[in-house]
Amino acid sequence: MQQVTFDHTLPMWRLREMSNSMLEEMRKGLRGEESSIKMLDSSVRKLPTGKETGVFYAFDLGGTSIRVIRTELRGPNEKEIVKAHKMKIPRGLMQTTATAEDLFGFIADTAKTAMEKFDDVPQPGSGAFPVGFTFSFPMTQPAIDKGILLHWTKGFDTQGVVGKDVGVLLQQALDRKNVPFKVGAICNDTVGTLVCTSLAHSSSGDRLIGVILGTGCNAAYFDPGEQTVINTEWGGYNKDLPTTAADTLIDQESPNRGQQGFEKLISGYYLGKMVLLNLRRAKPLLKIPDELLANVDLFNGSHTNQILKDQTPGLHKTDLLLRGLEPPIDWFTAEDRQDLRNICELVLNRSADLCAMALYAVLRQMGEEQATRNVTVGIDGSVYKMDIGYKERLKYTLNRLLFKEPTENRVSIVDTEDGSGLGAALVVAA
Ligand code: GLC
Helix, strand or coil: CHHHHHHHCCCHHHHHHHHHHHHHHHHHHHCCCCCCCCCEECCCCCCCCCCCEEEEEEEEECCCEEEEEEEEEECCCCCCEEEEEEEECCHHHHCCCCEHHHHHHHHHHHHHHHHHHCCCCCCCCCCCEEEEEEECCCEECCCCCCCEECCCCCCCCCECCCCCEHHHHHHHHHHHCCCCEEEEEEECHHHHHHHHHHHHCHHHCCCEEEEEECCCEEEEEEECCCCEEEECCHHHCCCCCCCCHHHHHHHHCCCCCCCCHHHHHHCHHHHHHHHHHHHHHHCCCCCCCHHHHHCCCCCCHHHHHHHHHCCCHHHHHHHHHHHCCCCCCCCCCHHHHHHHHHHHHHHHHHHHHHHHHHHHHHHHHCCCCCCCCCEEEEEECCCCCCCCCHHHHHHHHHHHHHCCCCCCCCEEEEECCCHHHHHHHHHHHC
């Protein structure tokens, strides 16, 4: 246990050192030099004003599901009306045995079902609905409606998409299936989150950051010099990482080996496996079924969340949870469960600390490291929203990095809801 605790405890000086190196990589990325942080121009030059009106759709392809969102914008001071339809993406469609046609065909089918559910029956001659496509992967964007996938992340490996324009692939699938939508914009989820935050929190002007901390982890910020939103793709950061033996194994067993080093230390897709691998390291005599380690769906971030929330004596709820796993774990003593819980805490605290460190690097890049002007950071994602003190830990570490008492710090971290999808619809509308 001692080694695992030591490995996951990052002192402030270490976080500062990492933020220096991250900032350097960001600057290299911006200059177009070789860098593990790509700093991609999102081509979003215009933020919505709140005066937009009309019906807009967004398709949000996240880490595990596709959501079709219909929003009716009603102008200033009127809350938009939002409806959503969500489908889990079958694992098979993410694997290399699936083709682009399969994946985008599935999105088109889901869009059709959603349209019917929302009673949007297209009238003859009424044209296609404008749609913003949230595509949460690294892509270059020569124009707002183009997105060339650089490489997959978060366990996706569908063939025939890397190097292609996902706007074209989506439009072709929609046309093939006669689903009347016209792709008007493509957005990374962090960009969508930033756009949404800009409407709800106008006091920061354009000093905005959008962060996703869910299956994957990434941030976008508004660059006042270039007047554009930069999708950092900070998950790709690969230098000077506090990698443990468990992290190395996770990387080796992932389809994108050697890539997304930073993301693999903090995001939800890897958390469950990380906890179990560290438990195995701390207590080698415990038998943890290999199946639970081989399939990230069987023990994941939602399980670690439930374990951390367990307040019962002897961690009784955790016992039930472990017995309910497939395959079950039914031989853990109360002490084993406590160790498991401690490891969940260590892993999540490290995740929050690293995310705060990366945010600090972005604030420095924006020239806001003094935190004397209002900056709004909109955050969304399943890991951030876990109700186990993650948010508090992130804010605590950021305050320490900024050398600020919470009351002096003008960087406000706000929750955003549905931002990634809604943001894409707003970009189309703006
Ligand atoms: C991965 C993707 C990135 C996305 C993030 C959050 O890091 O590469 O584009 O924003 O996950 O979903």
